[in-house]
Amino acid sequence: MPGPARLPKLLALAGLALAGVAAIAPAASAPGGARAQEQQPRPLALAAASLRQDGDALVLRLATTEPWSPASLRRTGRSLCLRLVFERAGAVTSRDVCVRRRGRAATLTYARVLRSGASGPLHALDARVRKPSPRALTARFAPSALNIPYGPLRWRVLSTTDGCRIADGRGCFEALPPDGALLTLRAPQPIGCRVRGPAYVTSGARAARVVALTFDDGPSSYTSAVLDVLRAKGARATFFMIGQQVGGGAGLVRRMLAEGHEPANHTWQHANVSAGGAAAASSIRATNDAIARASGFRPCLFRAPYGAVGQGLIGLVRSMGMTTVQWDVDTLDWTTPGADAIFARIVRGARNGSIVLMHDGGGPRSQTVAALPRVIDALRARGFRFVTVSELLGNGRVMR
Numbered sequence: 001m002p003g004p005a006r007l008p009k010l011l012a013l014a015g016l017a018l019a020g021v022a023a024i025a026p027a028a029s030a031p032g033g034a035r036a037q038e039q040q041p042r043p044l045a046l047a048a049a050s051l052r053q054d055g056d057a058l059v060l061r062l063a064t065t066e067p068w069s070p071a072s073l074r075r076t077g078r079s080l081c082l083r084l085v086f087e088r089a090g091a092v093t094s095r096d097v098c099v100r101r102r103g104r105a106a107t108l109t110y111a112r113v114l115r116s117g118a119s120g121p122l123h124a125l126d127a128r129v130r131k132p133s134p135r136a137l138t139a140r141f142a143p144s145a146l147n148i149p150y151g152p153l154r155w156r157v158l159s160t161t162d163g164c165r166i167a168d169g170r171g172c173f174e175a176l177p178p179d180g181a182l183l184t185l186r187a188p189q190p191i192g193c194r195v196r197g198p199a200y201v202t203s204g205a206r207a208a209r210v211v212a213l214t215f216d217d218g219p220s221s222y223t224s225a226v227l228d229v230l231r232a233k234g235a236r237a238t239f240f241m242i243g244q245q246v247g248g249g250a251g252l253v254r255r256m257l258a259e260g261h262e263p264a265n266h267t268w269q270h271a272n273v274s275a276g277g278a279a280a281a282s283s284i285r286a287t288n289d290a291i292a293r294a295s296g297f298r299p300c301l302f303r304a305p306y307g308a309v310g311q312g313l314i315g316l317v318r319s320m321g322m323t324t325v326q327w328d329v330d331t332l333d334w335t336t337p338g339a340d341a342i343f344a345r346i347v348r349g350a351r352n353g354s355i356v357l358m359h360d361g362g363g364p365r366s367q368t369v370a371a372l373p374r375v376i377d378a379l380r381a382r383g384f385r386f387v388t389v390s391e392l393l394g395n396g397r398v399m400r
Contacts, residue, residue, distance in 0.1 A: 041076050041161050044068055046176040047135070049157040051082070055399025056188040060097075060139045062157050062176075067134030070101030077162035080137070083113075084146070085180070086153035095146050096158075097125060099137065106131055108139055110146055143185055150187050154180040190257065192398040193300040193390050199318040200309065203328040204353035204392035211384045212355045212392045213237040213375075214327065216266055216303065217362030219249030225369045226360045227252070231259055233376040235386035240266035240303040240325075242361065243287030250294035257295050262388035264301035265291070265322065270362070272305060276312030284320060296400070301325050301389055325389055327357040331368070334359055339370040346375050350382075355389060 045065040052059050060082055073080065081098040094113035099106055108127040111119035127141035156175045164172035204212065215226060218241055230237055239256055241263060246253060253263055265287045267273055273280035284302060292298045302322045304313060309324060317324045329349035331342045346356055358368050376386065390397070 041078060043159040043161050043164075043172060043174050044078055044080065046157060046159050046174050049176040051155050051181070051183055053183070053185055053188075054140070056142060056144075057140050058143050058185075060141075060157075061136070063133075063136040064159070065135070069131075069134070070099055070106045071104075073099060074101060079158070079160045079162075081158045081160070082155060083158055083180075084148065084153055084155050086148055086151065088147075088149055095148070097141075097146070099129075105129070106137060108141065148185065150185045152182060152184045154182055156180040188399040189296060190397050191296055191400045192298040194396040194398065195300050195318075195321060195323045196394050196396070197323070200314045200324045200326070201355075201393065202326045203351075203355050204389075206352045209352055209383045209385065210387045210392060211350050211353075211379055212387055212389045213358065214240060214264075214303075214325075214355060214389065215358050215360040215368075216240045217242055217270065218360040219245055219252040220361030220365070222365040222369060223249065223252050223360045226365075226372065227255060227259065227261075229369065229372045229376070230261070233373060233380075235376050236260045236262075236388050236391075237386070238262040238264050238301065238325075238389040239360065240264045240301070241287070241291065242266055242270055243268035243283070243290045245361065246287070246290040246294050253291060253294040253297075257297055260388075262301065262390055263291050263295060263297055263299055264303065264325070264389070265299045266303050267305055270305045272308050274304060274308035274310045274313055276310060276316040280313060281316055281320070284317065284322075288320075300395060323393065323395075325355065327355045329354050329356040331356065331358050333365070333368045333371075334363060336364060336367055339367045339374075342367060342371040343374050343378070346371075347378050350379055350384065353392065355392070 046062065047065050048061070048063040050061045062080065079098055081096045084095045084097065086093055095110055096113055096119060097108055097110045100109045101107070106129045108125040108129060109122050110125045111122050114120055125141055126145055127139050129137065129139045131137050156177055156179075158173055158175050160173040204210070213235065215237060218239055223239070239261060241253070243265075256263055265284055268283040268286045271283065273283060288299055300322050302317045303325050307326055309326070314324050328351075329346055331345050333342050342358070350356065359365055360368070
């Protein structure tokens, strides 16, 4: 990625010709050149433009000095586009994201800007687009949809007319900011999730070939080895953690999050909280606070120690914005039955949507660590994918 010092060069290196729906040639010459230029439509005057990152999305806002619609842009031979310039694999690359009409509504399309200044193939962009007033537009879309890497980019909004070549400087366009602005895209960080569905679950839906591996009673000295296996195998999991152990394992919690796993709540000190009440609420809240301090992530999943639940506890947990999660495949690994027995119980019991109970703390867990690579290989060979419990349940992520 280029450093900020190199970014001012990106617009010049990428070329400044506008890409439209297809390759746009220079405006044809006509007798009485000055008179022909006067007959060309003028670009919409830009009043304001902004681009910011919001979690895993880019948010564009623009305003003009006169009203317009997607239909009127096409009818009058005008364009409104966002030019994005960034570096990928050592080469400067540009994308144009342009307003188009879908029925009577506004939508976005995008194209790669070629070295010639023409555009590559046009693609529809999955975006949420609104026109809050006749002179304004807001849009939200994922930079990943444009294959834009995290790092610095330059942007500006371009208002142009058909046949305009910006590099010619013939006054057929407006740009805001005039020379572009720098925005550094950072990898979004999950900070929580939004619960959906029942307040109490033992599995996910049975339609999809997915399994959620879960680990209780950590973080501990075994957690790092579990994470190593998951990383080597490309599998995600969910960790139900003891609050009083989180402070000493804060680095492990941050690693979980960075590697795509989900931190979750298993009370402060593994007490039986099945009756609910103030003590249970305090234990659960303190654990959420400890996980948030360690990683910035506030859990939305809770697992009751010993699997001991009652309606009062389930209601309490849901009132705290969380789902009580148990399991439908129990490895009994806490009894240290041997790696082969752990492996067999998982492979025999796993079904679509299963939640598998294992432990990365609370005792010697070397057998669980030893069984885990074989478990992942065997289930993957049967067509299973490995997801977090929130992914299994369809919980939405809150990103920062």
